[in-house]
Amino acid sequence: MKTYLECIPCFFKQALFAARVATEDDRIIKKVLDRVGMLVKDIPLENTPPETGQIVYDTVREVTGVEDPFLEIKQASIDQAAAMVQSLEKKIANSNDRMRTAAKISIAGNIIDFGANASFDLNETVDQVLGSPPAIDDYHLLREKIGRAQRILYLGDNAGETVFDRLFIREIKKRVVYAVRQSPIINDATIEEARQSGLHEVAEVISSGSSAPGTILEKCTDEFVEIFRNADIIISKGQGNFETLSDAKGPVFFLLKVKCPVIARDLGVKEGSIIIKSAQGSRM
Amino acid sequence: MKTYLECIPCFFKQALFAARVATEDDRIIKKVLDRVGMLVKDIPLENTPPETGQIVYDTVREVTGVEDPFLEIKQASIDQAAAMVQSLEKKIANSNDRMRTAAKISIAGNIIDFGANASFDLNETVDQVLGSPPAIDDYHLLREKIGRAQRILYLGDNAGETVFDRLFIREIKKRVVYAVRQSPIINDATIEEARQSGLHEVAEVISSGSSAPGTILEKCTDEFVEIFRNADIIISKGQGNFETLSDAKGPVFFLLKVKCPVIARDLGVKEGSIIIKSAQGSRM
Numbered sequence: 159m160k161t162y163l164e165c166i167p168c169f170f171k172q173a174l175f176a177a178r179v180a181t182e183d184d185r186i187i188k189k190v191l192d193r194v195g196m197l198v199k200d201i202p203l204e205n206t207p208p209e210t211g212q213i214v215y216d217t218v219r220e221v222t223g224v225e226d227p228f229l230e231i232k233q234a235s236i237d238q239a240a241a242m243v244q245s246l247e248k249k250i251a252n253s254n255d256r257m258r259t260a261a262k263i264s265i266a267g268n269i270i271d272f273g274a275n276a277s278f279d280l281n282e283t284v285d286q287v288l289g290s291p292p293a294i295d296d297y298h299l300l301r302e303k304i305g306r307a308q309r310i311l312y313l314g315d316n317a318g319e320t321v322f323d324r325l326f327i328r329e330i331k332k333r334v335v336y337a338v339r340q341s342p343i344i345n346d347a348t349i350e351e352a353r354q355s356g357l358h359e360v361a362e363v364i365s366s367g368s369s370a371p372g373t374i375l376e377k378c379t380d381e382f383v384e385i386f387r388n389a390d391i392i393i394s395k396g397q398g399n400f401e402t403l404s405d406a407k408g409p410v411f412f413l414l415k416v417k418c419p420v421i422a423r424d425l426g427v428k429e430g431s432i433i434i435k436s437a438q439g440s441r442m
Numbered sequence: 443m444k445t446y447l448e449c450i451p452c453f454f455k456q457a458l459f460a461a462r463v464a465t466e467d468d469r470i471i472k473k474v475l476d477r478v479g480m481l482v483k484d485i486p487l488e489n490t491p492p493e494t495g496q497i498v499y500d501t502v503r504e505v506t507g508v509e510d511p512f513l514e515i516k517q518a519s520i521d522q523a524a525a526m527v528q529s530l531e532k533k534i535a536n537s538n539d540r541m542r543t544a545a546k547i548s549i550a551g552n553i554i555d556f557g558a559n560a561s562f563d564l565n566e567t568v569d570q571v572l573g574s575p576p577a578i579d580d581y582h583l584l585r586e587k588i589g590r591a592q593r594i595l596y597l598g599d600n601a602g603e604t605v606f607d608r609l610f611i612r613e614i615k616k617r618v619v620y621a622v623r624q625s626p627i628i629n630d631a632t633i634e635e636a637r638q639s640g641l642h643e644v645a646e647v648i649s650s651g652s653s654a655p656g657t658i659l660e661k662c663t664d665e666f667v668e669i670f671r672n673a674d675i676i677i678s679k680g681q682g683n684f685e686t687l688s689d690a691k692g693p694v695f696f697l698l699k700v701k702c703p704v705i706a707r708d709l710g711v712k713e714g715s716i717i718i719k720s721a722q723g724s725r726m
Contacts, residue, residue, distance in 0.1 A: 163468060166475050167454035174447055184447060188487060191450050195482025198475055203468070 159401045161203045161210060162420045169201075169214050170194060172273055176218045176344070179272075180227035190221045207420075208372030208398045211273065215343050215371070226342035228272060228317075235270045235318025235345065236354050238280060246325060249288065257304075258297055260329040262287050265413050265432045267322030268315060268396050272345040273371060274417035280318075287415070293431035300393075300411050300434055307390035310334045312361065313373055313403075315396030315414075317347045320355035323395065327360045335385055336361035341369040346398070372402030397421055403437070410437035443685045445487045445494060446704045453485075453498050454478060456557055460502045460628070463556075464511035474505045491704075492656030492682045495557065499627050499655070510626035512556060512601075519554050519602025519629065520638050522564060530609060533572065541588075542581055544613040546571050549697050549716045551606030552599060552680050556629040557655060558701035564602075571699070577715035584677075584695050584718055591674035594618045596645065597657055597687075599680030599698075601631045604639035607679065611644045619669055620645035625653040630682070656686035681705055687721070694721040 170191060177190040194214055201210050219225060246263055253259035266287035269278045304310065312327065312334050314320055327334050336357050338347045347355070352363045367379030373394070375383055386392065392410045394403055400412045400421070412435045416422050422429040454475060461474040478498055485494050503509060530547055537543035550571035553562045588594065596611065596618050598604055611618050620641050622631045631639070636647045651663030657678070659667055670676065676694040678687055684696045684705070696719045700706050706713040 163458055163462075163471055163475065166479075167451050167458060170451035170454050174451060178447075184487070187447055191447065192483035195450075195479040198479025203472060 159206055159404045159421070159424055161201060161205055161207050162424075163203070164420050165207050165210070166198060166201065168418070168420075169210060172211070172344075173214050173218055175272070175276060176215060176227055177222060179231065180218060180222035180224035186222055190218055193217045193221055206372065206374070206402045208370045208402050209374060211372075211398070212343060212370040228342065228345040231272060232317035232345050232347070232351050233354075235316070236321060236351060239267060239270070239318045239321035239355075242281070242284070243321065243325070246284070246322070250325060250329070257301060257326075257329040259288065260326040261297065261300070261413065261434065262292075262432070264319070264322040264326035264395070265292075265415055265434070267319035268413070268415040269417070270316045270318040270345070271397070271415075271417055272316075274397060283415070287432050290432075292434045293416075293427040294425065294433045294435045296411065296436040297434045299436050300391075303391045303409060303411070304330055304332070307332065309385075309388055309390045311385055311389040311392045312336045313366075313392065313394045313399045314338045314347050314352060314357075315399060316345050317351035317355070318345075319395065320347045320352055320357055324356050324360055327357070334361040335389075336363045337366045337373075337382060337385075338363065339369050339371070340365045340367050343369045343371045346371055370398075370402065372398035372400075374402050375406070406437065408437065411435065412437065443490055443688045443705070443708055445485060445489055445491050446708075447487070448704050449491050449494070450482060450485065452702070452704075453494060456495070456628075457498050457502055459556070459560060460499060460511055461506060463515065464502060464506035464508035470506055474502055477501045477505055490656065490658070490686045492654045492686050493658060495656075495682070496627060496654040512626065512629040515556060516601035516629050516631070516635050517638075519600070520605060520635060523551060523554070523602040523605035523639075526565070526568070527605065527609070530568070530606070534609060534613070541585060541610075541613040543572065544610040545581065545584070545697065545718065546576075546716070548603070548606040548610040548679070549576075549699055549718070551603035552697070552699040553701070554600045554602040554629070555681065555699075555701055556600075558681060567699070571716055574716075576718045577700075577711040578709065578717045578719045580695065580720040581718045583720050584675075587675045587693060587695070588614055588616070591616065593669075593672055593674045595669055595673040595676045596620045597650075597676065597678045597683045598622045598631050598636060598641075599683060600629050601635040601639070602629075603679065604631045604636055604641055608640050608644055611641070618645040619673075620647050621650045621657075621666060621669075622647065623653050623655070624649045624651050627653045627655045630655050654682075654686070656682035656684075658686050659690070690721065692721065695719065696721065 177187040266284040269283040368377040457478045461471040550568040553567040652661040
């Protein structure tokens with residue numbers, strides 16, 4: 159997905175939020191915004207938003223000197239999600255279609271996104287998501303593909319959401335490779351947060367080799383790209399992975415909660431919708 | 443009021459909105475945002491937001507080549523407000539305190555602000571405002587001051603709101619000088635829009651001499667500043683006039699609808715509140 163003009167004010171909103179998480183010094187925060195301002199002319203609208211996002215968050219890190227501003231937030235999100243696991247396991251156990259319920263819970267976890275929107279209620283989101291159908295629902299295809307797949311690649315997104323991904327992967331009951339960011343970017347999971355979420359117990363956790371808040375194949379390691387190219391199915395979580403892979407060829411399924419008006423318009427759905435979308439359309 | 447860090451993403455939102463009103467060419471709109479980006483480092487947080495706002499909107503004008511992007515919007519707002527006059531006159535006639543009702547109607551008209559928030563429902567806002575008390579309510583002081591005043595200066599804000607200002611000024615029943623912007627800026631009224639709103643029938647309409655979306659005394663004409671300094675009471679409408687005069691000495695009353703979180707915090711009220719606030723405090 160290309161960068162829309164609306165993304166530009168949003169980059170400033172995100173830079174301000176991240177800088178505020180990193181420091182209380184308004185002069186330093188102003189310097190972050192000054193530097194982001196200088197970047198605007200170099201943002202090509204042809205780029206995907208996470209390509210620019212990476213530069214914006216690198217700027218926050220450089221100017222504030224804080225390597226991982228969202229470290230504490232990531233920990234808190236994992237704790238918050240972990241505290242819900244027992245009750246969510248019951249919901250999965252009591253449901254007609256365990257895998258569908260677990261998939262929807264993992265999509266509800268995608269609300270934990272401090273790039274898109276820092277104010278959310280995780281419990282409420284889970285209830286909402288379980289109580290309503292996805293706006294795009296290729297779940298039957300997803301299930302069928304998973305049933306026949308041997309090589310499953312799962313692209314993680316935010317720390318905390320990772321805990322719910324574990325519940326979903328348990329229902330897949332197959333070997334899964336779970337890929338995360340190479341180093342800290344927003345509140346996205348790295349190998350550290352994936353381990354803390356127990357994902358190594360249900361999947362092989364690897365780094366994509368890139369620290370963009372999405373999956374830009376040209377910036378990933380050869381090893382990751384090979385796994386991507388050979389996968390029978392790729393489960394892509396979240397907005398950043400959608401923004402960077404929406405035009406990719408391959409057996410990709412996008413599972414996300416739509417948290418911004420630009421993506422809502424791009425997908426032709428309402429903001430707040432949840433999506434289970436096959437990149438290859440609804441026919442197999 | 444100083445510029446808050448949150449104002450910076452908002453300048454981009456405003457530049458994008460104004461550029462979209464001026465042109466459909468995304469490349470030109472991107473150039474506007476590029477130019478605004480270059481400005482950020484030169485925005486001192488000590489300045490009031492309208493000082494920067496003027497530069498931002500000048501940039502929109504320069505890059506798009508459209509002198510008055512909001513011309514049609516201003517006309518439509520005046521027409522919309524004018525269509526409500528008859529029913530509002532009835533509400534004023536049937537109320538216990540005609541001047542208070544008319545003042546509140548003129549504050550409701552302050553919702554017509556295409557800088558702060560382009561989506562609003564004017565009818566609904568009037569009903570809401572008439573049905574609830576101001577969050578800061580120095581009306582009794584305002585009424586008393588007006589009763590004793592000989593020289594009344596009224597600082598206008600948005601086109602359309604001007605129509606409701608006329609209803610309020612009619613209830614004041616004294617000679618009023620009504621000041622507007624020197625040239626087009628956002629959807630603020632100039633002499634042209636003030637005349638179209640019939641303000642010349644109830645007041646002496648003058649220009650402040652400045653085209654900032656507020657009242658920056660250093661940039662106004664000597665003639666205006668003299669009227670300002672000699673006024674027995676200054677009725678200041680809207681956010682921009684508040685932002686630029688909040689620290690001014692003088693018998694100023696701020697009448698506005700709070701349309702942004704920064705001003706809400708600065709005033710210690712909720713967003714959406716209406717305000718009748720004496721700059722000199724609630725004691726006379």
